[in-house]
Amino acid sequence: MTEYERYLRTEELLALQKGPTERVCHDELAFQVVHQVEELWMKLALAELDRVPPLLDADRLIEAREIFQRVHVLMGLMGDQMRVLEAMSPRAYFTVRTALGRGSGQESPGFNALLACPPPLRASLKAALKRRGVKLLDLHRDPSAHPDLYGLTEAMVDFDEGFQRFRYRHLALVRRIIGGRTPSLKGAPAELLEHGVKQVFFPELWLVREALFRDFVPGPSLDGADDDPGGAH
Numbered sequence: 001m002t003e004y005e006r007y008l009r010t011e012e013l014l015a016l017q018k019g020p021t022e023r024v025c026h027d028e029l030a031f032q033v034v035h036q037v038e039e040l041w042m043k044l045a046l047a048e049l050d051r052v053p054p055l056l057d058a059d060r061l062i063e064a065r066e067i068f069q070r071v072h073v074l075m076g077l078m079g080d081q082m083r084v085l086e087a088m089s090p091r092a093y094f095t096v097r098t099a100l101g102r103g104s105g106q107e108s109p110g111f112n113a114l115l116a117c118p119p120p121l122r123a124s125l126k127a128a129l130k131r132r133g134v135k136l137l138d139l140h141r142d143p144s145a146h147p148d149l150y151g152l153t154e155a156m157v158d159f160d161e162g163f164q165r166f167r168y169r170h171l172a173l174v175r176r177i178i179g180g181r182t183p184s185l186k187g188a189p190a191e192l193l194e195h196g197v198k199q200v201f202f203p204e205l206w207l208v209r210e211a212l213f214r215d216f217v218p219g220p221s222l223d224g225a226d227d228d229p230g231g232a233h
C-alpha cells in the first residue's frame, strides 16, 4: 500500500459502495457516491460552523466571516453535485429504490445536524451586535460604520441562501425523477419538500431588508418586518 492510500484510507473508502455484482442497476453506484459525497461535505460544513460561535464571542469577526464563505462554497458544491443524478432515468431510480428499504433523506445525519445549527450562531450574532451597541437595522442603514460586522451578516446570508439553493436543486431533481405527487418511501408526496425550500436559518437577516425598504418606500407594514430584527436592545 502506498503512503497516499494509507493516509487517505482509500481501500476502506472505495469499499463503501456496492460492488458491480451487488448493484441492482448500473446507476446505483452514482446514487450511492453522490449521497456519500454530500454527507462528507455536510460533515465538513458542520465542523467549520462549530468554530463560529467562539470566534464571534471573541470578536474575531473576519475569521468568522471567512468560515461562512467557505461553507457557502460547500453549499454550492452540494447543489451542483445533484446534477450527477440528473443523468439517471426515472426508470433506473425506481429500480434503485427497491434497494433502499424505507430509507429517506430525512434521516440524513448531516442534514439534520445542519438544520439544528442556527440557534448558537444567531445568539452569538445577537451578542456581537449588542457589544457594538448597534441594531441590525442601523447596521444596514450604514454598512460603512461597522464593515466587519456588516460583512459577517452578508456572509451569513450567503450561507443561508446557499442552503436554500441546495434544497431547491434537490426538489428540482426529485420532481424530474419521481414527479411532485408521487409518495416518497415515507409515504409523503415530494411536494412537501417545498416547505423546506422556504425555510431560512437567519430570519432576522431577511426581515431587516424589508424593514430597510420602509425607509425608502413608506407604506403598510409587511408581516414581522417592523419588529426589531435581532436588534441590540
Ligand code: HEM
Pocket (backbone or CB within 6 Å): 034, 035, 038, 039, 082, 085, 093, 103, 104, 105, 106, 107, 108, 111, 167, 170, 173, 174, 177, 178, 183, 184, 185, 186, 187, 188, 189, 190, 193, 196, 197
Ligand atoms: C434520485 C435522486 C433523489 C430522489 C428521487 C430523492 C427523493 C427524495 C424525497 C421524495 C424526499 C422527501 C422525503 C422523504 O423521503 O419522505 C427526499 C428528502 C431528502 N433527500 Fe432526497 N432524493 C434524491 C437525492 C438526494 C441526494 C443526492 C441527497 C443528498 C444529500 C438527498 C437528500 C435528501 C434530504 C436531506 C432530504 C430531506 C429534505 C427535507 O426534509 O427538506 N436526496 N428526497
